Amino acid sequence: MRAAVEAGHAVALATSAGVQDAVGPELASEVEFLAAGAMPMEFSEDAARRTGADPFHPGPELIGEIFGGSRVDLGGADTISLGREWAPDLIVTETFDAIGPMVAADLGIPWHQVGIGPATPAVITEIERAAASRYRNAGLNPVEPRSYIDPCPPQMQDPEWSSRVPVLPLRTQAHRRPHDMAFELPAFADPAKPTVLVTLGTIFSDPDVLDTTVGAMAGHEVNVIATVGSSLRNPAAGDDGSRPSRRPDGVEVHYVPFVPLGQLLDRADLVVGAGGSGTVLGALAHGFPMVLWPQGADQPINAARAAAAGAAITVDSGDEIFLALRRVLGEDTFRDRAQAVAAENDARPSPADVVKEITQ
Structure with a gap:
């Protein structure tokens, strides 16, 4: 979005x-926010109620x-209405989004899909399957x-994966804000x-898992920066509501609330x-090795690909x-x-290059 704004779109x-x-x-500031649809927890719980499955695993x-299914049911019609009003010429949507393609079909305009990590064809097939009946009910014919x-360096991508459509490589980068606030x-x-x-990211920040992970630093000659994610209070302020957070003997630990990943990686050596x-992807863009303990969602896939690239060790406990x-x-x-991997990533096209390609 920043690259598109800078290009005058x-x-x-x-x-x-x-x-x-x-x-x-x-x-x-030039990006207009179009509010439509339910929050992630709402549409995830709706799907869990209908299927009886665990939304966290x-x-x-x-x-x-x-x-x-649920996300389209709870937001598709509103987003289509906003699309008709805003009248875009082009849509870019991430791989898990089934609403953007519906808006594109409704308006008869092209769209591009952007990955968020290694390709997950089995998952995308299920999303398309669930969305198919919603397309029919809306009288729409989906198009490719x-x-x-693809923001995934080739060492991280599944070698068996092939895309049905042309692939545009994109240089991945750790999350930063346009003007990062000072991080003390x-x-x-x-x-x-x-x-x-x-x-542990922003969702799977279970306090016991965090404590166990930080506790594993004991006996190593390291310093530690630990994030508390969005689902925990800040233990650095003593307000985690239950007990002090883990501080292993001989290891200095600084707990931090949410900070853009790029700023944290600027202070780190490994993850x-x-x-x-x-x-x-952010750690690899910095050339940092990793130890990864997947907790759910797409994490096992990402961890397995990082291990296959030789840049990480994946653990089960x-x-x-x-x-x-x-x-x-x-x-x-x-x-x-x-x-x-970082060197390969640095040679890939920038967001500005990709915006130029798709708008031409």
Whole structure:
């Protein structure tokens, strides 16, 4: 969106009204916010009620019902109406979104799909299956996107995957705001030690999992920055509501609330996390090796691909983190592979290049 604005295009974002406060700081002032549809928890719970499945550990079928079914039911008509009013010439939508393609079909305009991590064809098939009946009910005929915009360096992409449409590579980057606010972090007593960023992302920030992960730092000569995600209070302020957060003996830990990932990575040397696509791709863009303990959603896929690229070790439990971290700290191979991915990523087209391509 920033690249499109800088190129002189009119840009709007259509999404749930409830996220406007959260995304407001991310948007250029020229981007118009079009509020439509339900919040993620609402449409996820709706799909879970209909299927009886667990929304926090969904398989492909439930993901299809969440994004191709409930989300469309609770926001498709409103977004189509906004689309008719705003009258775009082009739509860009991420892979899990089934509403953007409906708006494109309604208006008879081209659309492009952008990935958020390694391709997940089984999931996309389920989303399309669930959305098909919604297309029929709306009297719409879906059309293929003009391209698939892929932010995933080739070392991270499934070698068996092939796209039905042309692929436009995109340089991935860690999340930053247009004008990052100052991020105050006390200096570590021994800044010569490697700094580990421990982050479970914004959704799977279970306090027990976070405590276990931070606890695994004990016995290592490291400093730690740990994020508390959006589902926890800030333990640094002593308000987690239950108990003090883990601070292993001999390890200095700084807990932080939500901060754009790029700013955190500027202070780190390696990452221990759950394997969300933003974390994995952002860390690789910096050339950082990882230890990944997947918790749900697409995290097992991202972690497996990072491990296959040789840039990460994937673990199945908190008990395995200690030895995995020892290997990542002690063996140069993981950092070398991560830096090779970063070099490949640096050579890929920029967002400005992709905007120019799709608008031509």
